[in-house]
Amino acid sequence: MRSAGLRRFFSTVFLLALVAALGVAGFGWWWVRQPLRLPAPTVDLDIEPGTLPRGVAQAVADAGVAVNPDLLYWWFRLSGQAKAIKAGSYELETGVTPRRLLRKLARGEESLRAVTLVEGWNIRQVRAALGKEETLRHDTAALDDAAMMALLGRPGQHPEGRFFPDTYTYAKGSSDTALLRRALRAMDKRLQAAWEQRSPQAAAHTPDEALILASIVEKETGKGSDRPLVSAVFNNRLRVGMPLQTDPTVIYGMGAAFNGNLRKVDLLTDTPWNTYTRAGLPPTPIAMPGKASLLAAVQPAPSKALYFVSRGDGSSHFSETLDEHNRAVNKYQRGR
Incomplete structure (x- = not known):
């Protein structure tokens, strides 16, 4: 009788423990899928390098998230991913659950x-x-x-x-x-990459010279498709020893003194970047060229043009002779 009673007692205890365990597991399964309450639509969370999982849980709570840090810490531990949590700056958005939060931290999905x-x-x-x-x-x-x-x-x-x-x-x-x-x-x-694709028509002798020329092409090009022709003009001038005479270099050399109005006296005032008073390339680039300008600088169009003038619509007219250029200037700039 006594052994039968003990068996019933232990059976009852086991069943109660099993029910309790299932209850805890069920609660845990439900809890990790419930959205956390945030104090704002988005919350910034900073995890410093070396922060332990318990500290991470506390940091979440300190950021204003309505969560029990002990409960969150045990979720980190029981998930098996506590050691995978990465330091960084994160952004928590409305609807984030403990499950999604851990996934974000373990993957290092920083904001x-x-x-x-x-x-x-x-x-x-x-x-x-x-x-x-x-x-x-x-x-x-x-x-x-x-x-x-x-x-x-x-x-x-x-x-x-x-x-x-x-x-x-x-x-x-x-x-x-x-x-x-x-x-x-x-x-x-x-x-x-651009330098390795340079053509025999490229006048630049070094990658640095190509970068300088590309920066001028970048500043002088109004229409993207004109880049190779703009480059051709400057490459041709460099080859024959003709001054580049490009306004953007003069403006760059003026620095903060440039007020938006380029005058004739500015073109005659010597600086290391004034390509009217000095031959060849300026000593440095004058801007950041993009990929297209880098390629154009070393792959000029097969043209003998030495001049170009804006048509007023972003595109340019290119000329091989000074007489042709002057006629284009009269047409597009002076309306003659």
């Missing part, structure tokens, strides 16, 4: 921002654009151009034209230094 560096921008515009990115850490803001390039591992290199124009994504709180390094490497890669 990304984007900044666009525009073709034809100079280095001042690049730095100004990065300075406006509130979620970017501005490690280069207090540095002059020379110190910035030294920090990027290019001491002594002029920064103009060295960054490839593109849209770059970055994690919130990351450094502008990292973004600039990516743009720097991207330009290295694009320039080298």
Whole structure:
């Protein structure tokens, strides 16, 4: 009798324990699929490197998410993915569940921002654009151009034209230094690729000369399809020793003194970038050329043109002789 009673007792305890375990499991299954209550439509969550799973759970709660950090910690542990959680900056949106939260943290799906560096921008515009990115850490803001390039591992290199124009994504709180390094490497890669495709008609002797010429093509081209012909004009002039006489280089050399109105006296005022007073290429690029301008610089159109003038609609008229050019100027610029 006593052994039968003990068996019934243990059976009852086992059943109660099983029911309790199933209840806990059922609650857990339900809980990890329930949306967490956020204090706003989106919540920023920063996980510092080295933060342990319990600290991550607490950081979620500290960010204003209505969740028991102990319960969240045990979910991390029991899931088997606690050690996979990655440091970073995350954005939690309305509807996120504990299950989705863990998946986001384990995959390192950080919240990304984007900044666009525009073709034809100079280095001042690049730095100004990065300075406006509130979620970017501005490690280069207090540095002059020379110190910035030294920090990027290019001491002594002029920064103009060295960054490839593109849209770059970055994690919130990351450094502008990292973004600039990516743009720097991207330009290295694009320039080298273009240089390897140069034609026999290219007048540039080095990749750096090609970059300078590409920056001029970028600034002088109003219509994309004209790039190879614009390049042909400058390549032809370089080959015959004719001054490039391009206004954008003069404007670049004037720097902050340029007020939007280019005068004849400006064309006659010598600077290292004045291609009216100095022969050959200027000492540095004058802007960031895009891929099309890089290729055009080393693949000029098969043309003997030495002159071009804007038609007023973005396109240009190209001429081989000065007389033809003067007639085009009278037609398109003076209305004669």
